[in-house]
Amino acid sequence: MSKPPVPDPRRTLTLRDVSEASGVSEMTVSRVLRNRGDVSEATRERVLEAARSLGYVPNKIAGALASQRVNLVGVVIPSLSNMVFPEVLTGVSEVLEDTGLQPVVGVTNYSPDREESVLYEMLSWRPSGLILAGLEHTEAAQAMLAQAGIPIVEIMDIDGSPIDSAVGISHRRAGRKMAEAIIAAGYRRIAFLGTQMPNDHRARKRLEGFEEALARVGLSLADREFYSGGSALLKGREMTEAVLKRTPDVDFLYYSNDMIGAGGLLYCLDAGLDVPGKIGLAGFNGVELLDGLPRRLATMDACRLEIGRRAAEIIAGKRPEGLVGGEVIELFPTLQPGDTIRPT
Secondary structure, eight states, X not given: OOOOOOOOTTSOOOHHHHHHHHTSOHHHHHHHHTTOSOOOHHHHHHHHHHHHHHTOOOOOSTTOOTTOOOSEEEEEESOSSSTHHHXXXXXXXXXXXXXXXXXXXXXXXXXXXXXHHHHHHHHHTOOSEEEEEOSOOOHHHHHHHHTSOSOEEEEEEOSSOOSSEEEEEOHHHHHHHHHHHHHHTTOOSEEEEEESTTTOHHHHHHHHHHHHHHHHTTOOOSEEEEESSOOOHHHHHHHHHHHHXXXXXXXXXXXXXXXXXXXXXXXXXXXTOOTTTTOEEEOSBXXXXXXXXXXXXXXXXXXXXXXXXXXXXXXXXXXXXXXXXXXXXXXXOOEEOTTTSOOO
């Protein structure tokens, strides 16, 4: 079967596009996509593969023209248990409040396949715009986003090539900046503790930047500890204990987020360790939880509220000169040394 020309991305894909790509009739395509009718498994697979490759998403607005949109803005995030993303949602909601646009949230649990499924369902309702965390997606998700025909804003990260617009920080730069501060304070035996690796691409990029800065002065990580669960105080304690038992001469612990960093700090204080004299610690995100700790954990503000606001402004056309899409906005986090890095 010869491959048909790629459809013009400026128009909405139709059943005919899928029909031509799969070599079956539009009626058969419709039956497959609605999961109705007697269709052979081979034909079903052909249609689904063609739709997936093209990025075709069916229109669930009954009786509406394919070009019409509803006043919904899809917001796709990896977690609601992570304290970072509710603040992003607050920024989005504040900006959209008087626009007639309503945010609708989907959660991926850091799973690329789950993200693909959430995007498929959201785009099938023909939203007016889409905000989603991260720049890394499956090929099928990339195809759906490229063919969506709506403003799309990828948030939290600018280290990569966005599909349309992006609002976020450079995580590689953030990792380098933290490493430079740790080195300047005289720490040399440094460990990294991270969650959701490698699917948390932003934490991975921070680690890459961090190791780059260490390498510049002839250092490398003394140890590292990963696990695949969510952010939790208890897990931070457990990971910290494991590292310090395995590599007792470590003098600094750099965590991928503040939640596990807070657990690590509580472990060190309970163990009677001299913080920050004997051992220093730092997290990432600058969450309010840190205000209630016995010592303020060093961290870096991830600009969460501002990211949500700027992304929503792009979707709502509130940017200068009425631009809608095609922007990359970089924000710059500030390092907060707290009480867990030795003063320089």
